[in-house]
Structure formats: structure tokens, C-alpha cells
Amino acid sequence: FVGLIFFAIALPYSISAPLLGYLADKFPATRKWMIIFGSLLTGICYFFLGPAPFFHIKSSIWLFSFMMVVLGISTSMTGIPVFPEILESAYKNNFEEGLSTLGLVSGLFGAVWSLGTFIGPTLGGYLNEKLHFEYAAAIQGGIALVIGAAMGIFYIAENYQEKRSSVRNTNSADEEQEPLLPNRV
Secondary structure, eight states, X not given: OHHHHHHHHHHHHHHHHHHHHHHHHHOGGGHXXXXXXXXXXXXXXXXXXXXXXGGOOOOOHHHHHHHHHHHHHHHHHHHTXXXXXXXXXXXXXXXXXXXXXHHHHHHHHHHHHHHHHHHHHHHHXXXXXXXXXXXXHHHHHHHHHHHHXXXXXXXXXXXXXXXXXXXXXXXXXXXHTSOSSOOOO
């Protein structure tokens, strides 16, 4: 059964990744919200994976397996749209379009992903040893929820700032059309 449970996270990830990648490419405005929703869903999955002691739910193999399936989809939602989002951010910050920027973004993405695959299990194993699985899963779920909420706040603030700057640019463009000196000759 252990192999099937690990398969329960890999199969949904493998199926949802191409679909979410297509949606992220087709509708770029949804990428940020896919990442946020995926992070929040990951947090919720970890809370039910234990399940967290404050839920007072008895652990069962079916709940665990279902959460692994949902976790595979939510991991896909957080991982797939990140690369094009980082690439878009690099271009907005005046990086030139080319192989050097793609290599830089790819290296950054791979390094951070690998760091996460090291820190997550290490922290989880330590917490599991000290607090037991239910609390360890709840703490890691809490971390995912906090990160998702922080990203949501950041993206809302970023969107608000972009709207304000576009209004300012529109007003300043109108002012630049007016002559500085009157047309008296």
C-alpha cells in the first residue's frame, strides 16, 4: 500500500501539470492566483493529512490518500506557473530577452526547488520526531498558509500600485501635450 500512497501524489501531479501549464500560458493573468490558491490548498491538505489535532478527526487511510491526491494537484498549481512568472518579472526589471536570462531563471528556479525539497523533509522529519506526525503536518500546513496569504497580500498591493502608476502616467502624458509657452507671436 505504501507505493500506492506515494503514487497518489505523483499521478495527479503528472495529469494536472500539463493542463495547468496550458492554462498558465493561455491566461497569464491567472498565474499569480494559481500559485496563491495552490499554496493555500497545500496548507489545507497538510492540516488534513495529519489530521491536525484541533480538528478532532480520526486518521484514516482514505483521508490520507485523498489528501495526497489533492496535494499532488496543489503542488502542480504552485510549481508550474512559477517559472513563467519569474521570467516575466525578470523582463519587467530590464533583463534582456535571451538565453542568458532563461539560464539565470532556470538556475534560480532549480536551486530554490531543490532547497525546498531538502528543507521540507528535513523540517518535517525533525518536527515528526519531536512532536509527532499530526503536529508536524499542521505546522507545515501553517507555513504554507502563511506563505500563500503573504503572496496574496503582495500581489494585491502590487496590482494596486500598478493601477496607481498607470493613472499617474496617463495624467502626465496629457500634461506633456500642452505647450509650455502660449502661441503668441
